[in-house]
Amino acid sequence: MAGQCIVVTSAKGGVGKTTITGNVGFALAASGYRVLLIDGDIGLKNLDSVLGLERRVVYDLFDVVTGRVALGDALVRDKRLNDRLFLLAASQTHFKEDIPLEKFSEIVEEARESFDYVLVDSPAGIEHGFRMSTRYADKALVVTVPEVPSIRDADRVLGLLENFKVGIIGVVINRLNKTLVRQGNMLSPEDVVDLLQVPLAGVVYDDPIIVQAVNQGEPVVYKYPNTAVAKAYVNIAKKIENPDYEVAVAAEQKPRGFWNLLGFLRGDN
């Protein structure tokens, strides 16, 4: 059976598409699927560094498009997983417009043959790179942070995806700050779903562990698998596997132990 192509998109930059693509892709591969990650952000590649694969990239999307190498030879294999996770890197020396849409479509079609999931990390914006990344996808994950400009852009992107006839898995709410939500100073996941009128595909709390993992070039789901954030990424993977999976908003972790008490006294939470 041909694999599914899923685009991770947002229009607004800096909301966490790349980190989500890397971690969710890793989680899918860890649960047994063959997964290809394509960095669609031509000119500004980043997916390789989130996964810590930057030193192993030899060929990129542009080399495949021009026929310099075959698709299979351009992929970087993630050694942490046994032949299940691969990356097709973006080119840094070209522009998005250098990749013709139909060539990209051919690559996606070829990749579907040997992978269960092809995840495309879309660039910010709604221009050529966005069209390239979304047009051939079966389904989309729309990423937003719970702030006004990002939600507005997410709504715009949902409209464009509808025009392209791309199915919507749902919205991933990234960097939710539970203290702000409790104070009534940040939109809750329920509010965001209410505004955008699409299913909830995931909620990722703002957590310094994400920065620490990216610093080390390791996916959170691999390096810190027992954290709430890692579980949130795994739940997004479950939602991709099964659209009926109900994403629960993670229960707040109960303060316990000496360090939590210190944090409490300091005014955290």
Added chain:
Amino acid sequence: MSWLDVLFGRGTKQNAKSRLEVMLIHDRGLFSEAALEEMEKEILTVVRKYAEIETGAAEIFVDKVDNARMMLSIRVPVRGQKSKR
């Protein structure tokens, strides 16, 4: 935010939500001011066939985002049924 808001735990989120509700309706671009005016005229033409309308008191507006995405509300104060001829 006043100290009362802080005391009762009312934060700025409600500002965000109501602003977004209005923004998204406009961004989705289904009802421009001109389109609403045109629609109001046509609807009132139909209503006038059956009821006596208070002139200039009719209102039509898009406001509430709910499961159907938005609510089109029409308020037409009527004096009574139109006399049959």
